[in-house]
Amino acid sequence: MNTEALKDLLYKIADDQLILGHRNSEWTGFGPLLEEDIAFSSMAQDKVGQSWQLYKILNELGESDPDTVAFMRNAEQFHNCHFVELPNGEYDFSLIRHFLFDTAEYLRFSMLADSSYEPLALLSKKIKGEIKYHKMHADIWIKQLGAATDDSISRLQESLDLAMPYALGIFEASRFDEELKADGIFEGESALMAQWKEQITKIIDQTELQLPDLDALTPQTGGRYGEHTEHLQPLLDEMSEVFKIDPTADW
C-alpha cells in the first residue's frame, strides 16, 4: 500500500469536510427559516465531526493530531477543492453548492465504503449513512424551489451556472488516482464524476432548471495541490482564532 497516496486522499476529503462544515456553520443564526438554520448547523456539525474522524486516521498514519492539523496549517497546505471555500453568498448559492457537493460526497463515501483500506472503509460506511440525510435535504429543496416561482427558478439557475465550474473542480485528478485504484483503495475521480453527473441530472430533470453543458466548461482546479482562491486564508484565520490564543489549552 502506498501511504503517500493514501494520505493525499485522506487529506483532500477531510479538508473538504472541514472547510464546507465551517461554511455551513456560518449560517447559524442567519438561516432564512428556523428549520434551515438548524439544518445547516447540524450538517456543519456532521461534516466537522467527519473531518475529525478522517484526521484521526491520518494521525494513526503518522500525521499530527487532528487539532493541530485542522488549526495550524496555512491555506497552501490545504487540499480542499475551491468549491467548498467560496463564501456562502445568498441562500440560493449555498443551496446549489449543498446539492452539487453533497451529492458527490455521498457517492464518494459510498465508493469508499468498499475500500480495501479497512479503517477508511468502516468510517465511510458510517459517514455515508449520515450524508444520506444531507443529500435528501438538498434534493427536497432543489426539487421544490427549482420548480416554484420565476424568482426562485432564476436565482437557482444563476447560482447553478456560477457554481458549475467550481463543482467540476471537486473531481480534479490526483497524481495518485491510478495507484489508489490498483490498490483497491479508491476507484478514482473520473469514476466518481460519471456517477455524479448521472445523479444530479436525475434531480435537475425534475425541475425547471437547465444543466449547463459540462463539457464546455473549464473546471476550477488547483485546490487539491494547495493552490487556493483568496477566500480560504481569511476563513482559516477566523476558524483558528480562538485555538491560536492558547494551542495547549484543554477543551
Place this chain on the structure above:
Amino acid sequence: MNTLQSHSEAEIKAWLDEVKDPEIPVLSLNDLGVITGITIQDNGHVRVDMTPTFAGCPAMDVMKSDVEEVLEKRGIADYEVVLSFKTQWNSNMITEKGRKALKDFGLAPPPKHDLIVDIELIERATCPQCNSENTEMKTPFGPALCRSMHYCHNCHQAFEQFKPL
C-alpha cells in the same frame, strides 16, 4: 488473593446501566446499543468496546469517560475502553426498554427498519404524546445530530424523533 476473576462480563454490563446518554439522560448506554463488547482476559484485563452513534457526536467522549469512571469506581484498575466503527451502530440496536424510555421522555423512538433508510421512513413518526400517526416531518435535522423535528396534527404539538439510522 485472586479477586481479579470475581467479576463476570454480565456483571460489568449491568454496571453500565447507570451510564446514561448525556443528551438523553433516561437512556442507558446498554439501551442505546453502543456497548458492542465486554471481554475479561485471564489476567483480569477488562476491555469494553463501544461504537459511535454519529461520527461527530460530541457526547461520545463523555460516554467513554463515564464508562471508565464506573469501572474505576468498581475497583477495576486494568481496563481499556475502545471506540471503533468495527461494529456499526444503527437505530435498531436501541432496546425495547430504551424505546420505551425515549417515548416517556417525549422523544419518538426511531421506526424500526430493514437498514434501508429513505425519505418515507424518516417522515413516518408516531406522536409520543398522543400516539397519533397524523404527523408531519418539519425537518430531518434537530437540536442534536440524532434528532429530527415533527408536528402532530392531532394534538397540535411539535415533537422530536430519534432519527432512524
